[in-house]
Amino acid sequence: MGVNNHADDRRMTNVFERYLTLWVALCIVGGIILGRVAPGLAKTLDSFSISVNGAPVVSVPIAICLFFMMYPIMVKIDFAEVIKAGKSVKPVGLTLFINWAVKPFTMYGIALLFLGVLFRGFIGPDAVDLVKMPFGLDLPLGAAHGAGTVVLHDGVKMLEVPLWRSYLAGAILLGVAPCTAMVLVWGYLARGNAGHTLVMVAINSLTMLALYGVLGGFLLGVGRLPVPWEALLISIGAYVALPLAAGYFTRKWIIAARGPVWLSERFLHVLTPVTIGALLVTLVLLFSFKGEMILANPLTIVWIAIPLFLQTTLIFGLGYGLARLMKLSYEDAAPTALIGASNHFEVAIATAVMLFGLSSGAALATVVGVLIEVPVMLLLVKVCLRTRHWFTGAVPR
Numbered sequence: 001m002g003v004n005n006h007a008d009d010r011r012m013t014n015v016f017e018r019y020l021t022l023w024v025a026l027c028i029v030g031g032i033i034l035g036r037v038a039p040g041l042a043k044t045l046d047s048f049s050i051s052v053n054g055a056p057v058v059s060v061p062i063a064i065c066l067f068f069m070m071y072p073i074m075v076k077i078d079f080a081e082v083i084k085a086g087k088s089v090k091p092v093g094l095t096l097f098i099n100w101a102v103k104p105f106t107m108y109g110i111a112l113l114f115l116g117v118l119f120r121g122f123i124g125p126d127a128v129d130l131v132k133m134p135f136g137l138d139l140p141l142g143a144a145h146g147a148g149t150v151v152l153h154d155g156v157k158m159l160e161v162p163l164w165r166s167y168l169a170g171a172i173l174l175g176v177a178p179c180t181a182m183v184l185v186w187g188y189l190a191r192g193n194a195g196h197t198l199v200m201v202a203i204n205s206l207t208m209l210a211l212y213g214v215l216g217g218f219l220l221g222v223g224r225l226p227v228p229w230e231a232l233l234i235s236i237g238a239y240v241a242l243p244l245a246a247g248y249f250t251r252k253w254i255i256a257a258r259g260p261v262w263l264s265e266r267f268l269h270v271l272t273p274v275t276i277g278a279l280l281v282t283l284v285l286l287f288s289f290k291g292e293m294i295l296a297n298p299l300t301i302v303w304i305a306i307p308l309f310l311q312t313t314l315i316f317g318l319g320y321g322l323a324r325l326m327k328l329s330y331e332d333a334a335p336t337a338l339i340g341a342s343n344h345f346e347v348a349i350a351t352a353v354m355l356f357g358l359s360s361g362a363a364l365a366t367v368v369g370v371l372i373e374v375p376v377m378l379l380l381v382k383v384c385l386r387t388r389h390w391f392t393g394a395v396p397r
Helices: 004-018 020-037 043-048 062-076 079-089 089-118 165-174 182-189 194-222 229-257 260-294 300-325 330-341 345-356 361-386
Strands: 051-054 055-059 128-132 148-153 155-164
Touching: 004 300, 020 361, 043 155, 043 260, 062 194, 062 229, 062 260, 089 165, 089 194, 089 300, 089 330, 128 148, 128 165, 128 345, 128 361, 155 165, 165 194, 165 300, 165 345, 165 361, 182 194, 182 330, 182 361, 194 229, 194 330, 194 345, 260 345, 260 361, 300 330, 300 361, 330 361, 345 361
Parallel strands: none
Antiparallel strands: 051 055, 128 155, 148 155
């Protein structure tokens, strides 16, 4: 039974997570085609939204998809293990330091350099993007807010901001969203400490409740972008706290009723395709809405991907190098570096869509983060496996 379960886990990993780049690529193509064939579909779906003071705050179809991205991640978290994490002070401390004291600021700096300076001419120095008005803000037409100007679009007040700043906003939201459930896959492939990886997923999810809105709002403000504090807090509640609570009670109920073996071998396996299916549906909607812009300037994805790639490799190298200096075992060093390098793109996409709109450049930038994360993280896993001899406690081949 144990051998079969292991084989199932490996096959599940190969089919879903390891080929996620292919599915994402197909969704990009499918979304662009859908946008050309039925251009009003995404707009119609996004019109089903929850509004506050006349401003659309939550797109219901997207919110449903994003909840089902997050919920399975939260069900996997064993909260009892979080308490035990205190025994591993060095890897936990290093991970938290990189994720919250370093990563958000290096992402801001690198993205600003490339998108705002080096690639600004390619993106279009005068190109603009229309984003949602910050939640609760009502300014007259023509008023300035940050780097934006209030304009009327299809009868709705929007902020017109430089396009490169909208991309910068998406990069910021990726930079302050550390550690996705996918890191469990990266740690598994790198033969790292699965317990440490799971604990850090839990700790980062809990830490996000306190720091995601604060750091995200601060860096968006530094970037002269609208700082929708209320919407940031709503996004944390909707896309972290709500699925976290749902996952906690689901896990507790299933373990009490059916036991932990049934949870891990039956229930979680069912949820894996649900998570990725929800992600892919969201991507189809995003690219159907942005298809015209991508076809007009197909290099857009390249300009966004380059700083994201550099950020990922920089953070990985920093985490891996510090882990070696701190004399961590390989089993702790590998997931520590991989956790820092990866992004919680589900929350980043959710927040970008919620704050700036489904059609915003910020939402597109977070989707590019999904596109490059899988191949880059698989490359970094190979780097880990080939450098195991640098550390003590390396697992045999």
